[in-house]
Amino acid sequence: MKRSEINRYIEKAEGFFASKQFLLPPFASWTPREWAGKGHDADEIRRKSLGWDLTDFGSGDFRNLGLLLFTIRNGDVSLPDDPKVYAEKIMVVEEQQVTPFHLHWVKTEDIINRGGGNLILELAWSTEDERGFEDRAVRVSMDGVARKFVPCEKVTLAPGESITLPPLLYHKFYGESDRGTVMVGEVSRLNDDKNDNGFLEALGRFPDIEEDEPPYRLLCNEYPEAS
Numbered sequence: 001m002k003r004s005e006i007n008r009y010i011e012k013a014e015g016f017f018a019s020k021q022f023l024l025p026p027f028a029s030w031t032p033r034e035w036a037g038k039g040h041d042a043d044e045i046r047r048k049s050l051g052w053d054l055t056d057f058g059s060g061d062f063r064n065l066g067l068l069l070f071t072i073r074n075g076d077v078s079l080p081d082d083p084k085v086y087a088e089k090i091m092v093v094e095e096q097q098v099t100p101f102h103l104h105w106v107k108t109e110d111i112i113n114r115g116g117g118n119l120i121l122e123l124a125w126s127t128e129d130e131r132g133f134e135d136r137a138v139r140v141s142m143d144g145v146a147r148k149f150v151p152c153e154k155v156t157l158a159p160g161e162s163i164t165l166p167p168l169l170y171h172k173f174y175g176e177s178d179r180g181t182v183m184v185g186e187v188s189r190l191n192d193d194k195n196d197n198g199f200l201e202a203l204g205r206f207p208d209i210e211e212d213e214p215p216y217r218l219l220c221n222e223y224p225e226a227s
Helices: 003-019 032-036 040-047
Strands: 051-055 067-073 086-093 099-103 109-116 119-125 138-142 145-149 154-157 162-165 169-175 182-189
Touching: 003 051, 003 067, 003 086, 086 169, 109 119, 109 154, 109 169, 119 138, 154 162
Parallel strands: none
Antiparallel strands: 051 067, 067 086, 086 182, 099 169, 109 162, 109 182, 119 154, 119 169, 138 145, 138 162
């Protein structure tokens, strides 16, 4: 992706969150110059990869296969005594922009439609070898109400609705056509992207970036060391 594209997507996300009156923490607006002057007092942000995150899953086609998110808080799996055993993210999901099938071995998460259009999810239990789906019903909680779905049935989350996804449940999601961009929240156990994400198909993580202009905001994997 071009840096200019990433910049525009982040600028657009800032405007979208503001339009929904969802306020981000102060470090969301730190510029690259400000980051260059940050000392060890910001090490938690660096260590836990808080902040702006964008992936095209190695597709080179972010608009159709990609996700933009901001990690607000998280624990640190490398610190057993870290009191933060939870995580929170806010995401921007465009119409028909797919986050592909993946599962977590440890993490339970609530996916929340916090405003905008409808979010569509498809769910299926993993086979033992994690190469496919089991042919059995998916039973989940949606806002405290037990629900049952057939594998890969389309589940709609309207604004305000949420669903709890347990470990080993494959899931993918995208915005419903003709309903608008979706602001999606995630509240979960500690998030460990490096060791607790299993994709049905092998996919990349961060996009290759063509530096055609300076960064507007740094991504969570681009922070400089403490000054």
